[in-house]
Amino acid sequence: MRVLRYRKSEKPSSKNSKRHAINVERVKTRITKGDTVRVVRGDDKGKDGEVVRVYLKTGRVVVRGVNIVKRHRKARRPEEQGGIIESEAPIALSNVMLLDPKTGAPTRVKARTTADGTKERVSARGGEVIPRNR
Secondary structure, eight states, X not given: OOOOOXXXXXXXXXXXXXXXXXXXXXXXXXXXXXOEEEEOSSTTTTOEEEEEEEETTTTEXXXXXXXXXEEEEOOSSTTSOOEEEEEEOOEEGGGEEEEOTTTOOXXXXXXXXXXXXXXXXXXXXXXXXXXXXX
16 A cells, blocks of 8 residues: 655745745945945946945945936826936946045945944044944
8 A cells, every 4th residue: 555645744845945045145235325435447437426225135336426327218197297317327336435534535344343342334444433324
């Protein structure tokens, strides 16, 4: 006689967890909204701007006044006006560097823990604390 097997209970349920694990991963970055950054690579190389938004899942940032694209927009309602609209598009995090608050030069960022246990960002170039804009 054949032994009964319960197929659903025997299979590991990691099928979906593998598939959705990519969506959970987030890029670690020390650049946050409100920081002043300089573009170091690309068409807008050398431009400075303020970070408007950070996309942690894709590792991209939107910087005010950088990577301007033109979108051809159709009016959706009669009172709305269509036309060519210019807006900022996201650029890769690796293409921007945080500016040192004292010298204004681009710098790498270190993390340091203070005596009371809070983390703070430190400029690798000057060693000064970079305040968080929250």
